[in-house]
Amino acid sequence: MKSEIIIAGFGGQGVLSMGKILAYSGLMEDKEVSWLPSYGPEQRGGTANVTVILSDDRISSPILNAYDIVVALNQQSLDRFESKVKPGGILIYDSYGIHQAPTRTDITIHRIDATEATFELNNSKTYNMIVLGAMLKASPMVTIESVLKGLKKTLPERHWHLLPLNEQALNKGMELVKE
Amino acid sequence: MENNDIIRPENLVYKKPALLNDSHMHYCPGCSHGVVHKLIAEVIEEMGMAEKTIGVSPVGCAVFAYNYIDIDWLEAAHGRATAMATATKRLMPDKLVFTYQGDGDFAAIGTCESIHSCNRGEDIAIIFINNAIYGMTGGQMAPTTLLGQKTATCPYGRRADLNGYPLSITPLLAELDGTCYVTRQSVHKPASVRKTKAAIRKAFENSMAGKGTSVVEVVSTCNTGWKMTPEKANQWMEENMFAKYPLGDLKDVESKK
């Protein structure tokens, strides 16, 4: 089993940390993982993306041209990466601010209202966990338990009280993906 | 009376320090380096630090200081002596670490390292020989060359409009929080030699006491580069150098830490 994923959006949306949490979740399940960020000044304001690979075998290239799953969190990312989804792969995008919807028919497309869901949770910082929940519903590559375990490992103890809120956000995200 | 009749312990009135070996020095007759070398060797010996001292020699006339004083030495790239001393002292805080640098090394190519080592308050001593000229490379202009002074690269005299002004770096270093002792001395008279020795001793003691950076500038002559007799060079130094680089303590605080 191998999942090749790219998550792309604005700097500040938690793109890189969402990738990191996903990578840690893979680590919790003894998978091979790689996490490669776009780095540099674009992290602070422009677009940011991160490639995450979870695999049962040794990972070759951490840089890819085609992905099993593309998560696009703004119009630029959608425009740039829609064509990079492997045939039969999954495209997840946040409807917020999207004026040009994807058009491919050989892939599964999930339109989620993740930004709106943060209003319901009354916490914009839960955004990336909502998206992660949606992604794991669309492709259950790791369990929610592993995500929470991974999260606990990456968060300093003083932030552990936020774990229930994160779990809530993950569940919220899962609800956003319709069967 | 034969020589051998005279050379007896009871007749001894002066002895060079044991750490200063018998190697033939390459310095020109009249040069100040030999005197300062002797003072350093004396101070190390008197402090009982021969086993614990590490010197950093520069690029310039004093590059071979390591051949004359019998302690462990590092030979730095041009200007980098205080960077090397920084690491040496931090890695072995119980050692006495000093640099020995000329004006080109310390105040031109090494200005960045010099200022930052002083500003960090590294527990090192800096012996800075300022003779206003590049001796080893054949008498070119130094950052401290005086206005009007002739050198190989300002043959008609240093001009402010062409070459900028002579750099008096020591007062700048006294301004920094990291320095504890900054002084300017000379070695052209017995009294001045004694004062310089006391300054070196204080600088070395500060280093071992962890008080911060000490800078001892020795305003010196280069009679060969200046194209003068040693005597005339001393006179020229008193009349010209001391006006721009006046002697005395610029800073002496108990501790910067």
Add this chain to the structure above:
Amino acid sequence: MNDKVTLMKGNEALAMAAIRYGADGYFGYPITPQSEVLEKLEEEMPWETTGMVVLQAESEVAAINMVYAGASCGKAVMTSTSSPGFSLMQEGMTYMAASEVPALVINVMRGGPGLGTIHPSQADYFQACKGGGHGDYHCIVLAPASVQEMADFVGLGWDLAFKYRCVSMILADGLIGQMMEKVVLPEQRPRRTQEEVEKQCPWAVTGRTGMRPKNIITSLELDDDKMEANNLRFQATYREIEAHEVRCETVDTEGCDYLIVAFGSMARIAMKTMELAAQEGIKVGLLRPITLWPFPSKEVAQAAAGVKGILVPELSAGQMIEDVKLAVECKVPVEHFGRMGGNVPTPEEVLDALKNKLIK
């Protein structure tokens, strides 16, 4: 899950491995894409635990000269930088080579020349392997292709540096530095005591303990004949290193029709290219030099025997390809494919290059 397995960036692995090795000092200056090395060390505060010195210098020039001093004192010292900073460090590199002192220098390469970009590149191959500074000298150059190797080569680099009294380099790039992967860090070793340092490095500048004869570390020798003798001694050491320290990895080279020779992150990309090629029935093998100097010439020649062609993909205009061509003595077609300026090719691009340049 194995508790010893952690996830970290290549740059962070360098820092952690240095502490675990029992390093004595790190001296560096921030530059993207390797600033995490110094950041991680400052965060870990090893001076409180192992006694390791960590100092942010005023420049790369100062940093490398601090390393030069520490190395001259027999200490396990290091610095890390990226391409423009590495250019500034060439002064210290050549002085250390001439003084025969052991040190570890890491270059996490970015796109050049000049200030260039902050993204991955391999264009400092010549600078690292063919000198860089003035004079005839070499450093051992290790090229990690994973975060695990970033950690492992810190210890290996220092071991080799102390064995041969030379500078070891880790030549990585922004991709390996910024990427997170699983890594198992080495066990914590204690730092050597001053007595142990003086026993291991009797040449080191430590103060004349017990009034032993003085030690002088210098690169200066104005007598031409003596300086030539020094050079002959350096060269003899380099021949020793060439004879004993060549390292490389081969993947599926047995019976392959085409060979890719690539190092570092480019080798990782090439492994994916091999997977794609296999799907199309093209048999491609990979030889990955781990030591770029000494270069695995014999191993390349061996792997090249019987192949129809060799592709050398690099993040440069073509630098390592010269060593590959020398290794195979032009008996096999050798083609270059490269991206520059911080651009990294996809595995598909490398496969296209292989087909266009070698299969046609």
